Structures are given as structure tokens and as C-alpha cells.
Amino acid sequence: MNIALLLEMAAEAAADRVALVCDGKRWTYGELLAAARGACELIRDSGAEFVALLDESSEASVIALFGAALSGVPYCPLNYRLADADLAALLGRVAPALVIGDADRLARIAADQGHVVYARAAFTLAVQEACAPTDAVYDPGEGVAVQLFTSGTTAAPKAAILRHSNLVSYILGTVEFGGADEAESALVSVPPYHIAGIAAVASSIYAQRRIVMLPAFAPDAWLKLVEAERVTNAFVVPTMLGRIIHALDKGVRADIASLRSIAYGGGKMPLELISHALDLFPETGFTNAYGLTETSSTIALLGPQEHRAAHRSGDPAVRARLASVGIPLPTIELEIRDEDGRVLPAGEPGEIYVRGDQVSGQYRERSALDADGWFPTRDAGYLDADGYLFLSGRADDVIVRGGENISPGEIEDVLLTHPAIADAAAVAIPDPEWGEAVGLAVVVRGGFDQPAEDELKDLIRARLRSSRVPERVLFVAALPYNEMGKLLRREVKAMLAA
Amino acid sequence: MKPGARLKSAACDGEFVVIRAGGGTLTCGGAPLAETVAEAVPLDPAHAGGTVMGKRYVDAAGTVELLCVKPGQGALALGGVSLVLKEAKPLPASD
Structure with a gap:
């Protein structure tokens, strides 16, 4: 039609x-x-x-x-x-x-x-x-x-x-x-x-x-x-x-x-x-x-x-939904899968797969659909117990440090709780020992002094695991976004490599 | 009959686009639906009830789906069994 x-x-x-x-x-x-x-x-x-x-x-x-x-x-x-x-x-x-x-x-x-x-x-x-x-x-x-x-x-x-x-x-x-x-x-x-x-x-x-x-x-x-x-x-x-x-x-x-x-x-x-x-x-x-x-x-x-x-609720689980993208449409199917293609239960993060008549999943050069018609979105995320979908960034943005998958979002969210940090991006940087390590680009909020690198590292170590602590921290005036507000991570990587 | 085909009723003004195609004889107002109508026929009162613009009609097994693109007085059926209105869950406008 x-x-x-x-x-x-x-x-x-x-x-x-x-x-x-x-x-x-x-x-x-x-x-x-x-x-x-x-x-x-x-x-x-x-x-x-x-x-x-x-x-x-x-x-x-x-x-x-x-x-x-x-x-x-x-x-x-x-x-x-x-x-x-x-x-x-x-x-x-x-x-x-x-x-x-x-x-x-x-x-x-x-x-x-x-x-x-x-x-x-x-x-x-x-x-x-x-x-x-x-x-x-x-x-x-x-x-x-x-x-x-x-x-x-x-x-x-x-x-x-x-x-x-x-x-x-x-x-x-x-x-x-x-x-x-x-x-x-x-x-x-x-x-x-x-x-x-x-x-x-x-x-x-x-x-x-x-x-x-x-x-x-x-x-x-x-x-x-x-x-x-x-x-x-x-x-x-x-x-x-x-x-x-x-x-x-x-x-x-x-x-x-x-x-x-x-x-x-x-x-x-x-x-x-x-x-x-x-x-x-x-x-x-x-x-x-x-x-x-x-x-x-x-x-x-x-x-x-x-x-x-969510905005009114005192229940943290309900409040958290303000950061979710809601419930999948009834006209499509959606699954979270791990790297081996296994479907993951609620609460476990993986890659978002979708299937349905509205899903093309095709490029002029090739189709990205698997044999059963599922489209791997390359978006990472998880479903909560009630079926709400949460995104945690692009699957390609995941930092793999010594075999451990690190989502940039979790590090960025912790940094943004610091009063002097206006914006932050975590990306993979090459590391001779771990393959990849965490690199950070950070924007200091106007009117605040630049925090010490160790202060930021301590904050991440205290709230997350030591593997999340950045190898390199770069203070920048602004992060690169495209006109739709998407962070250009490859440009952040280039900034950190320079 | 294939998806995208536009079928007309011989018994009323109804016109339908095929969304999902299946086997069996589709009728509207008791008369077979076809891409071209040679001759108008009277509406069978047993197959009246009308169709509504923009509504989708399906059989119980979900093998056939028609979109009404022009409403009429006849009712749709597959092999003599009435098609039913496909209820869509209303969603908030998202774009």
C-alpha cells in the first residue's frame, strides 16, 4: 500500500x-x-x-x-x-x-x-x-x-x-x-x-x-x-x-x-x-x-x-521511570539480548532487538535483520520488572576494559551529580594493558573552580567499581553535539587522542 | 488479491485496500469484492451495517485485513462470516 x-x-x-x-x-x-x-x-x-x-x-x-x-x-x-x-x-x-x-x-x-x-x-x-x-x-x-x-x-x-x-x-x-x-x-x-x-x-x-x-x-x-x-x-x-x-x-x-x-x-x-x-x-x-x-x-x-x-511519586522505582522511554508499542516485539544472542530477563542490560511490520532494518547495501526478522538496534538497555524500557547508550559505545563491559552512561550519570560538572562524556581509549580504558571529557559549570582529577576519580570509585575509574581526564569548554542534540562520541575520542 | 490492491463493493459505495491478503471469498453487502465493478447489485439486508472510513476489518483468525478507504452501507464478510472491526489501542501522539 x-x-x-x-x-x-x-x-x-x-x-x-x-x-x-x-x-x-x-x-x-x-x-x-x-x-x-x-x-x-x-x-x-x-x-x-x-x-x-x-x-x-x-x-x-x-x-x-x-x-x-x-x-x-x-x-x-x-x-x-x-x-x-x-x-x-x-x-x-x-x-x-x-x-x-x-x-x-x-x-x-x-x-x-x-x-x-x-x-x-x-x-x-x-x-x-x-x-x-x-x-x-x-x-x-x-x-x-x-x-x-x-x-x-x-x-x-x-x-x-x-x-x-x-x-x-x-x-x-x-x-x-x-x-x-x-x-x-x-x-x-x-x-x-x-x-x-x-x-x-x-x-x-x-x-x-x-x-x-x-x-x-x-x-x-x-x-x-x-x-x-x-x-x-x-x-x-x-x-x-x-x-x-x-x-x-x-x-x-x-x-x-x-x-x-x-x-x-x-x-x-x-x-x-x-x-x-x-x-x-x-x-x-x-x-x-x-x-x-x-x-x-x-x-x-x-x-x-x-x-x-513518576514525577509525583515517592517510590524510587516509579520515580526512576521519568528516565525510561516507556513501554514498547503493542504492534512490535522487543527483546534484550546478550552478546551470544540469548534473551535476557528483566533488569539485565544488553542489546535491544525489535521485530515488526514497521521495522525495516535494511540499508541500501545490506539488511541488518537476522534470520527470524529481528533487528539489532545497537542500542543498549534493559527492561524493568514492569516492562519499562531504559536506554544506556549505543552498544558500540560500550567500553570493554579487560573483558568487562562498561556503559558510558553509568559513569556520566555519577559525574553529573557533582555540582561543578555541567556535562561529561566517557569513551573508550586504547590501553596497552586492558585493551580499552575509560577516557573522560568534562565540562566545568560556570562559576565553579575546576575540580581536581583525583576528586572525580574518587567520586567514581566510591559510587561504582574501580574498573570505571578513568585513565585520562580532559577538561573541555564544551562537548561536541550534532544539531539534533546527539553527542558525537567519535569526536570526543579524537579530543582525548589529541 | 494482494496487499495494496483496492477492492470495490458492487452493493454499495464501499472501497477497501487490502492490508493482509488471504484465501476465501470476500464480500461486501453480500456481493463479492473486486478491483473493478462491472454491474451494481442490490445490497443484501443480511449483510448491511456499513463500514467506516479509516477503520480496519479482520476475520477471527487474522488471515485477512482490509482498510476502509471509502465508506458504504454494506458489511464485509469472508466466506459468509462477518469481518470484525480491528480495535486499535489508542496511543498518545508521539510525533
């Missing part, structure tokens, strides 16, 4: 209802569908093998997603923040493509790759002018709908592919068709090349929840848009939530009483930040969504009531 059917159904049920607001312009479901059909014509005429987006979110990213789907060509939004050489390499992997967005940059870095290029405004105009024949035959949706390059925090970007069937099962399994009332709107501020951006568009359209697009995130603009459009739902990454709260603390005024629900994901949420947010927005429902590109977005959820219950 083609993902464009989601838009066709919305247009069938309510052609004149507003589907999308972007830069002040309103698009109805009927107009979006007509534009997507026009885009299909444009894509077919171009002979492109991919539709690539080199742009922020806008109506063009929505039209391109569904237009590509109708034409049977994979949609591949690219990270425009990448350096020229990295971006040119990714463009080369999708050539020849119909590229929408930064035409000047494309001419500069990939002129010889055979792409057909449209600036955003030209694309939006052309798709409205292209007349799709009434008897047009669209792609049945048996192939790849979306190709996303992974952010490559540990290695070179991989081309993850999501089939129509993966995305459609995710939407049908988690979203009630037309389930949103007319007042509901979802503020989309994540970049279009992130799975959360794709999922937000597809779910909102199927729920008939008006999409309010913020092409480039800035806290003031986000708050103003919530007020102006009476936004009810929003998805943010933790970094964005931190910046929104900071703006409010600094006195930015906006009436955001319409916000009923804030979902977050895409990176680790600091406990301090979510606790502060729960106090600051007592009427808002918070949802933590855990998912991966390879799983078509969300596979586990911590819902609004669970957030409030």
Missing part, C-alpha cells in the same frame, strides 16, 4: 480542511494532494531515480514526500548542515535525482552529477502548474518510500531504506484516521531529513491534525507560532525543549495555553530538564517517544499519565 493513500484518504474525507500552514500560507488536503500529483508528473518527466531535498521543512518537503511516493521513486531528504564534501558524496549516492532546495549550492558542489534542480519556490509553482491527467496510474507502493542517511555518529552515514509497507504499518498501527478534532494542530520543527520529521507529517495527515511548519527552529519563533496558530501538539528534541524553557526563563512572553501535548525524543532527555518542564507546564501532557530511523520512528512510549505519576 502506497503511503500517498494516507493523503488521498484525508483529501477524500475533508478536501477543504486546512492540512498545512507554512510561512503564513495555508494548504488544504485537496490542494496538497493536487500538488503531490503534479509533483509525480514532474518527477516522472525528469527521469530521476531519487527525489532529494536539500532544504528546510516547508510545503515543498510534504509535496515531495507524497509526489515521490506516487511516482514510485524513493524520497531522500538530505542534511543541509553537512560540509560540502560530505554532502556532495551523499548526492553522488542518489544521482540522478530531482533535487529541491539550495540550487546555488548544488551548482557549486554537484554540478556534474546529472541532477535536475528546482529551488523551493520554483518547485512549489511547477507542481501546481503541472496538470496530472485524470487517468494517471500511480505506483502501487511495493517498493522503497524513503531513504534516509543515518547521522553517522559512530561511522560513515548508512543509507537506511523504509518501504511503503513499513511506514504504512506504523501509521495504521498508531494513528486513528481523522482522530484529531478541527482545533488540533501539530507544530513540526524537526528537520525534514530526520525520521521524526517524516513521521510527524505522515501521522498528522492521517489524523487530520493541521501541520504548522516551522522551517528553522528558534525558541522565540517557536513560542510565537504556538501563540499565533493556537498550537495544541508539538514534537521537540531535548535540546529544543531546553532552549524553549531558557527563553521563557529569560522573559520571552507568549501565550502558550493552547499546548495540550509535547512529545519528545531523538536524544537523551536530562532528568533535570524534564522535571523542570513538568513543573513549568502543569497542564501539558508529555510523551517520550523512542525510535530509530530503521524502525520508521517510535517503538516505545512513556505517556502523559506515566510522566505525572
Whole structure:
């Protein structure tokens, strides 16, 4: 089943209802569908093998997603923040493509790759002018709908592919068709090349929840848009939530009483930040969504009531759930396994495996699924006795010291209890005796003196085991994060190696 | 019949997309579902009750699943046995 059917159904049920607001312009479901059909014509005429987006979110990213789907060509939004050489390499992997967005940059870095290029405004105009024949035959949706390059925090970007069937099962399994009332709107501020951006568009359209697009995130603009459009739902990454709260603390005024629900994901949420947010927005429902590109977005959820219950609770086990990513979706299977593939009981940490119709687990070059269809996420974590999932970092980030597995998260969490430590990262460093040892990069909080190395080592020795004590401690001004708030551990390793 | 196929009712306005395909004869309003409808037939009152846009219908064994993409007055059945509404557990909007 083609993902464009989601838009066709919305247009069938309510052609004149507003589907999308972007830069002040309103698009109805009927107009979006007509534009997507026009885009299909444009894509077919171009002979492109991919539709690539080199742009922020806008109506063009929505039209391109569904237009590509109708034409049977994979949609591949690219990270425009990448350096020229990295971006040119990714463009080369999708050539020849119909590229929408930064035409000047494309001419500069990939002129010889055979792409057909449209600036955003030209694309939006052309798709409205292209007349799709009434008897047009669209792609049945048996192939790849979306190709996303992974952010490559540990290695070179991989081309993850999501089939129509993966995305459609995710939407049908988690979203009630037309389930949103007319007042509901979802503020989309994540970049279009992130799975959360794709999922937000597809779910909102199927729920008939008006999409309010913020092409480039800035806290003031986000708050103003919530007020102006009476936004009810929003998805943010933790970094964005931190910046929104900071703006409010600094006195930015906006009436955001319409916000009923804030979902977050895409990176680790600091406990301090979510606790502060729960106090600051007592009427808002918070949802933590855990998912991966390879799983078509969300596979586990911590819902609004669970957030409030954990926040209020005096029971440490219930309180701890604020740091969990909740319960796996009923539509997927999830297991924790050890290195030998054995399924582990509650409480024991290992690698998270998932299986289900929404799980692709495939890259253009190879499939990561095992013989029984399970996808090894490379995320490490454990389930508690009640089935709540806790993450403890990437499996690749585990430090193996003399055969003992050390999770960076446990060391970082201990360090963050020190009042003078604002941020910390533990990574593996080569060690002649142990193979690997713990290296630490630490950021001192403003207004505090730099603590002695031994003080930090003593803290870790007292709270954890001596094997966790770092061989090397580096004090740095800031840790390297990507724009989605993901810590770039390979860069931390490079800092420690320097 | 395969996943993604769009089936129409000959007895009402109902249209359905196949999510999960299985064996047996699928009917709506008492008439067989097909990709093209040659001739409209009257609705069998024993197979009335209607379908709802965006709802999924399954047989008890879970071998067949249809998504209603256009509602109609007929009810769905597989081999004469009514399909039932697939209840989804509502989840909070997460993205």
C-alpha cells in the first residue's frame, strides 16, 4: 500500500480542511494532494531515480514526500548542515535525482552529477502548474518510500531504506484516521531529513491534525507560532525543549495555553530538564517517544499519565521511570539480548532487538535483520520488572576494559551529580594493558573552580567499581553535539587522542 | 488479491485496500469484492451495517485485513462470516 493513500484518504474525507500552514500560507488536503500529483508528473518527466531535498521543512518537503511516493521513486531528504564534501558524496549516492532546495549550492558542489534542480519556490509553482491527467496510474507502493542517511555518529552515514509497507504499518498501527478534532494542530520543527520529521507529517495527515511548519527552529519563533496558530501538539528534541524553557526563563512572553501535548525524543532527555518542564507546564501532557530511523520512528512510549505519576511519586522505582522511554508499542516485539544472542530477563542490560511490520532494518547495501526478522538496534538497555524500557547508550559505545563491559552512561550519570560538572562524556581509549580504558571529557559549570582529577576519580570509585575509574581526564569548554542534540562520541575520542 | 490492491463493493459505495491478503471469498453487502465493478447489485439486508472510513476489518483468525478507504452501507464478510472491526489501542501522539 502506497503511503500517498494516507493523503488521498484525508483529501477524500475533508478536501477543504486546512492540512498545512507554512510561512503564513495555508494548504488544504485537496490542494496538497493536487500538488503531490503534479509533483509525480514532474518527477516522472525528469527521469530521476531519487527525489532529494536539500532544504528546510516547508510545503515543498510534504509535496515531495507524497509526489515521490506516487511516482514510485524513493524520497531522500538530505542534511543541509553537512560540509560540502560530505554532502556532495551523499548526492553522488542518489544521482540522478530531482533535487529541491539550495540550487546555488548544488551548482557549486554537484554540478556534474546529472541532477535536475528546482529551488523551493520554483518547485512549489511547477507542481501546481503541472496538470496530472485524470487517468494517471500511480505506483502501487511495493517498493522503497524513503531513504534516509543515518547521522553517522559512530561511522560513515548508512543509507537506511523504509518501504511503503513499513511506514504504512506504523501509521495504521498508531494513528486513528481523522482522530484529531478541527482545533488540533501539530507544530513540526524537526528537520525534514530526520525520521521524526517524516513521521510527524505522515501521522498528522492521517489524523487530520493541521501541520504548522516551522522551517528553522528558534525558541522565540517557536513560542510565537504556538501563540499565533493556537498550537495544541508539538514534537521537540531535548535540546529544543531546553532552549524553549531558557527563553521563557529569560522573559520571552507568549501565550502558550493552547499546548495540550509535547512529545519528545531523538536524544537523551536530562532528568533535570524534564522535571523542570513538568513543573513549568502543569497542564501539558508529555510523551517520550523512542525510535530509530530503521524502525520508521517510535517503538516505545512513556505517556502523559506515566510522566505525572513518576514525577509525583515517592517510590524510587516509579520515580526512576521519568528516565525510561516507556513501554514498547503493542504492534512490535522487543527483546534484550546478550552478546551470544540469548534473551535476557528483566533488569539485565544488553542489546535491544525489535521485530515488526514497521521495522525495516535494511540499508541500501545490506539488511541488518537476522534470520527470524529481528533487528539489532545497537542500542543498549534493559527492561524493568514492569516492562519499562531504559536506554544506556549505543552498544558500540560500550567500553570493554579487560573483558568487562562498561556503559558510558553509568559513569556520566555519577559525574553529573557533582555540582561543578555541567556535562561529561566517557569513551573508550586504547590501553596497552586492558585493551580499552575509560577516557573522560568534562565540562566545568560556570562559576565553579575546576575540580581536581583525583576528586572525580574518587567520586567514581566510591559510587561504582574501580574498573570505571578513568585513565585520562580532559577538561573541555564544551562537548561536541550534532544539531539534533546527539553527542558525537567519535569526536570526543579524537579530543582525548589529541 | 494482494496487499495494496483496492477492492470495490458492487452493493454499495464501499472501497477497501487490502492490508493482509488471504484465501476465501470476500464480500461486501453480500456481493463479492473486486478491483473493478462491472454491474451494481442490490445490497443484501443480511449483510448491511456499513463500514467506516479509516477503520480496519479482520476475520477471527487474522488471515485477512482490509482498510476502509471509502465508506458504504454494506458489511464485509469472508466466506459468509462477518469481518470484525480491528480495535486499535489508542496511543498518545508521539510525533
